[in-house]
Amino acid sequence: MKTFLSPKEILQIEERPTENLEAYNYYLIGNDYYWRSLEKQNFEIAIKMYAKAIDKAFKIDQDLPQAHLALGYYYYWGFLDYKKALEEVKIAENILKNNSECIYTEAVIYRPAGGCS
Numbered sequence: 206m207k208t209f210l211s212p213k214e215i216l217q218i219e220e221r222p223t224e225n226l227e228a229y230n231y232y233l234i235g236n237d238y239y240w241r242s243l244e245k246q247n248f249e250i251a252i253k254m255y256a257k258a259i260d261k262a263f264k265i266d267q268d269l270p271q272a273h274l275a276l277g278y279y280y281y282w283g284f285l286d287y288k289k290a291l292e293e294v295k296i297a298e299n300i301l302k303n304n305s306e307c308i309y310t311e312a313v314i315y316r317p318a319g320g321c322s
Contacts, residue, residue: 225265230258237251270296273293277291277292277314278290278310280293281310287315290314291311291315294310294311294314298311
């Protein structure tokens with residue numbers, strides 16, 4: 206079975222995920238605190254780290270789809286704001302057409318939201 210990629214898909218594969226190590230470091234610290242335990246203080250620190258990572262990413266590129274996806278998670282997990290979370294995920298999905306993480310994230314948000322639109 207052979208797979209053919211469009212020129213746009215090839216560029217997306219070859220593109221470096223980030224040039225901003227500071228934003229990426231905040232993201233990794235956020236992940237560390239998020240997965241440590243179910244203690245409230247760890248989640249609060251994770252949310253703060255994610256917010257810093259998102260801010261740094263948007264300073265580089267306002268249209269960065271991964272930052273919009275992260276912001277969707279931020280609104281969902283941090284504040285249970287389903288509407289804002291979906292808006293951000295849809296922005297990322299419009300750029301990353303048929304991206305499995307975007308589709309999955311939409312489903313995760315829709316489930317507790319009761320199919321909000």
